[in-house]
Amino acid sequence: MAQATAQHVSESHTFEIRNLRAGVETKRGFKEILKGVNLTIHTGEIHAIMGPNGSGKSTLAYTLTGHPKYEVESGQALLDGVDILKLKPYERARKGLFLSMQAPVEVPGVSMTNFMRTAVTEVQGHAPGLRQWVSEMSDAMKRLRIDPKFAQRSVNEGFSGGEKKRSEILQLELLKPKFAIFDEVDSGLDIDALRIVAEGINRAEKNDHFGALLVTHYTRILRYIHPDYVHVFADGHFVRTGGPELADELEETGYDRYLPQGKSESALA
Amino acid sequence: MMTQAHQTDAAGFRRSGTGRKVLSAEQKARLAAAQANASEAQRIEKARQKDREDREKAAQKSTSPTAMSSAVSDDAATADQVKVPHFDPKHPYQFPALMPSSADRAVRSFDPSDFATPSHSMDEWRYAPINDLQDFFSPFEASGTTQVTAAFEDGTQLAAQTPANKGTSSTPVTFSRLSSDQLAHSPAGTVGKPTDLPSALEWQASKHSGRFWWLNVTGDVTKPIIIRIHGTSNKLDAIHIVITLKPATSAQVILLHTGVASLAEGVEVDAGQASNLNVTSIQQWDDGSRHLGNQRLHVGQDAQVQHNVVSLSGKIIRLRMDPDFGGPQGFLNMLGIYFADPHAYMEHRTMVVHNHPGCKSRVIYKGALEGRGARSAWVGNALILPRAPKTDSYELNRNLVLSPGAIANSEPQLEIENGDIVGAGHASSVGRFDAEQLFYLESRGIPEVEARKLVVRGFFDELISQIGIESVQKNLMSVIDRRLAHGESAAMTEVLEDN
Numbered sequence: 001m002a003q004a005t006a007q008h009v010s011e012s013h014t015f016e017i018r019n020l021r022a023g024v025e026t027k028r029g030f031k032e033i034l035k036g037v038n039l040t041i042h043t044g045e046i047h048a049i050m051g052p053n054g055s056g057k058s059t060l061a062y063t064l065t066g067h068p069k070y071e072v073e074s075g076q077a078l079l080d081g082v083d084i085l086k087l088k089p090y091e092r093a094r095k096g097l098f099l100s101m102q103a104p105v106e107v108p109g110v111s112m113t114n115f116m117r118t119a120v121t122e123v124q125g126h127a128p129g130l131r132q133w134v135s136e137m138s139d140a141m142k143r144l145r146i147d148p149k150f151a152q153r154s155v156n157e158g159f160s161g162g163e164k165k166r167s168e169i170l171q172l173e174l175l176k177p178k179f180a181i182f183d184e185v186d187s188g189l190d191i192d193a194l195r196i197v198a199e200g201i202n203r204a205e206k207n208d209h210f211g212a213l214l215v216t217h218y219t220r221i222l223r224y225i226h227p228d229y230v231h232v233f234a235d236g237h238f239v240r241t242g243g244p245e246l247a248d249e250l251e252e253t254g255y256d257r258y259l260p261q262g263k264s265e266s267a268l269a
Numbered sequence: 270m271m272t273q274a275h276q277t278d279a280a281g282f283r284r285s286g287t288g289r290k291v292l293s294a295e296q297k298a299r300l301a302a303a304q305a306n307a308s309e310a311q312r313i314e315k316a317r318q319k320d321r322e323d324r325e326k327a328a329q330k331s332t333s334p335t336a337m338s339s340a341v342s343d344d345a346a347t348a349d350q351v352k353v354p355h356f357d358p359k360h361p362y363q364f365p366a367l368m369p370s371s372a373d374r375a376v377r378s379f380d381p382s383d384f385a386t387p388s389h390s391m392d393e394w395r396y397a398p399i400n401d402l403q404d405f406f407s408p409f410e411a412s413g414t415t416q417v418t419a420a421f422e423d424g425t426q427l428a429a430q431t432p433a434n435k436g437t438s439s440t441p442v443t444f445s446r447l448s449s450d451q452l453a454h455s456p457a458g459t460v461g462k463p464t465d466l467p468s469a470l471e472w473q474a475s476k477h478s479g480r481f482w483w484l485n486v487t488g489d490v491t492k493p494i495i496i497r498i499h500g501t502s503n504k505l506d507a508i509h510i511v512i513t514l515k516p517a518t519s520a521q522v523i524l525l526h527t528g529v530a531s532l533a534e535g536v537e538v539d540a541g542q543a544s545n546l547n548v549t550s551i552q553q554w555d556d557g558s559r560h561l562g563n564q565r566l567h568v569g570q571d572a573q574v575q576h577n578v579v580s581l582s583g584k585i586i587r588l589r590m591d592p593d594f595g596g597p598q599g600f601l602n603m604l605g606i607y608f609a610d611p612h613a614y615m616e617h618r619t620m621v622v623h624n625h626p627g628c629k630s631r632v633i634y635k636g637a638l639e640g641r642g643a644r645s646a647w648v649g650n651a652l653i654l655p656r657a658p659k660t661d662s663y664e665l666n667r668n669l670v671l672s673p674g675a676i677a678n679s680e681p682q683l684e685i686e687n688g689d690i691v692g693a694g695h696a697s698s699v700g701r702f703d704a705e706q707l708f709y710l711e712s713r714g715i716p717e718v719e720a721r722k723l724v725v726r727g728f729f730d731e732l733i734s735q736i737g738i739e740s741v742q743k744n745l746m747s748v749i750d751r752r753l754a755h756g757e758s759a760a761m762t763e764v765l766e767d768n
């Protein structure tokens with residue numbers, strides 16, 4: 001399991017979120033979404049974050065990676081003791097943070113291969129050798145069963161849901177982050193695509209030993225990716241933490257008990 | 270004004286009083302309302318997606334993964350930047366489909382005295398800096414300072430037309446300057462008629478000074494042909510280029526405009542039945558140049574014409590394209606790219622007329638504006654005449670405003686006079702950088718400035734890669750890369766500070 005492999009790692013890192021409060025500016029004023037988030041992740045650990053829709057999971061992912069829409073009110077996110085919340089998004093990526101987005105963005109006219117090579121060059125600080133690059137990229141694509149001609153297509157443009165998510169994992173494998181956040185990497189995937197994506201994450205975990213935040217609404221993906229911790233996220237903060245057994249409990253009971261009085265998941269959906 | 274208002278002219282334009290069935294005002298209103306409907310834009314994007322899939326399928330017949338959701342994220346158009354007409358029942362005549370057909374209104378004539386002098390109160394001239402164009406509006410003598418030469422892309426020469434090689438298959442293409450004698454027996458003046466005062470004056474000036482050139486394609490020409498139009502002074506000049514393709518022939522032609530010029534230019538393109546033409550007009554003028562052009566195109570039955578316009582530099586560029594069809598099943602694909610500098614003005618008008626059944630037209634123009642005072646206008650019209658059932662047309666214009674103080678005008682129009690069509694639609698947008706795109710790139714370690722460059726490069730590359738002539742595509746992308754590298758220090762930092 002994840003922890004077993006971690007002992008082979010020479011480098012070990014810590015990502016610590018402390019009392020994070022953040023929100024968005026709306027027409028009706030500032031809206032706080034994250035209401036005091038605390039969490040510590042170490043290299044090799046997989047933390048599943050489960051919670052009802054609208055509880056702020058994506059906001060947490062975006063705030064940590066620096067999306068301009070989200071404003072931090074207070075708190076810290078320390079990567080090996082350095083607060084990254086003041087850094088620009090690309091600086092956070094260079095420090096080793098990666099976000100697999102719930103809805104990857106289309107960038108017309110920018111080919112996957114150009115984009116990926118630029119990204120790897122920026123993150124590594126030097127351009128990878130061309131021959132090595134080509135073989136690394138095509139191997140990774142093969143493993144994720146991505147059609148080779150996708151390399152020449154515009155970033156995410158016209159990709160199906162599953163293709164978008166596999167392309168996110170491709171980026172994960174090539175960028176080799178220290179900490180990775182997967183925002184609903186399982187949503188909209190059929191069972192085959194889910195297996196390919198989960199295998200990709202497990203393989204990257206094994207090779208590159210990152211710490212992971214696996215944000216998910218459903219327990220299905222946890223059959224393939226085994227978390228060390230399961231957290232319940234509701235109304236902008238963590239309300240419960242446990243081991244893998246907590247996921248089974250959520251499977252049984254759903255999120256209703258974590259929602260405000262009188263509301264239910266099914267009613268929200 | 271117009272002298273032959275009650276006939277159908279050679280180009281097939283409907284004149285009033287011909288007794289042809291025209292939709293009632295009510296029918297027009299219904300169509301107009303349907304057009305104004307928001308779902309229209311979606312349908313266009315779907316059509317675009319379908320085109321992309323078709324292209325892909327054609328490219329390699331192996332099983333391709335089916336493309337799913339591909340809603341292209343549009344920047345929200347800001348009110349002060351975009352002027353898109355909306356259908357308003359209180360002002361029915363604001364919406365083009367409710368107006369009398371432009372075929373009835375538009376003056377088309379070789380006689381300058383048929384046209385009123387341009388002023389800002391005239392629809393066609395409301396964006397152009399007419400104060401800086403006054404010399405184009407009265408009769409002038411062509412200075413002859415613009416050099417016109419043609420060669421194959423690889424440098425080899427084109428044959429001049431002689432009585433001996435005329436139309437023979439051993440010489441599939443000839444290029445000649447026409448003497449006044451030859452002019453009378455040439456196709457010059459047969460593709461439509463001038464559509465505004467400067468183009469009528471251009472015709473007169475070109476005729477007076479013998480400024481006509483004819484590229485005559487009589488077979489399959491495999492190598493791209495470059496017609497170099499090089500200006501050597503600011504003295505007002507006129508040239509007139511005629512490009513004809515015999516039935517079932519093919520050619521790729523590039524009109525490359527460089528140097529310093531004040532040029533009134535007429536271009537006539539006659540693509541014969543089942544011919545295949547790819548024609549690209551590149552405007553890469555030196556600072557201070559002014560260029561007014563009228564490109565009239567006639568797409569023959571079953572013919573395929575790809576018409577590309579790439580405007581990269583010059584002080585004032587105003588090009589009006591007037592295409593129509595010579596028979597059913599023609600396909601006209603128009604692509605346009607413009608990249609306006611600070612204080613440059615670039616206007617492109619695509620006035621497509623569907624005058625035969627079953628023809629298809631696509632118009633996609635994309636522009637970026639960089640720096641204070643950069644201005645652009647795109648006006649597109651698709652006129653679908655009653656006699657053109659099964660028409661399939663759409664027009665799309667996107668503008669990326671890279672820095673504050675730049676203004677893009679975008680005006681898509683439709684005049685649908687036939688209810689039995691495959692499709693007609695338009696979409697238009699003016700916007701700044703898409704924050705989601707930039708964040709996506711930045712979250713992968715790419716700094717803001719690089720991310721912006723990638724997005725702009727992609728914005729253009731999407732169209733440039735469709736031009737279809739490798740060397741042209743490469744050259745254009747390297748010009749754009751140079752502009753972006755240069756802009757990084759000036760306009761780009763301005764953007765960064767502004768945001």
Ligand SMILES: Nc1ncnc2c1ncn2[C@@H]1O[C@H](COP(=O)(O)OP(=O)(O)O)[C@@H](O)[C@H]1O
Nearest residue numbers: 024026033052053054055056057058059060069
């Ligand atoms: N950019 C935004 N503007 C306004 N409200 C937002 C924005 N992003 C998220 N929200 C709101 O914040 C809450 C949490 O959203 P989100 O983080 O997407 O939740 P989750 O990912 O858990 O479903 C929701 O009520 C959502 O509507």
Ligand SMILES: [Mg+2]
Nearest residue numbers: 057058102184
């Ligand atoms: Mg979410």
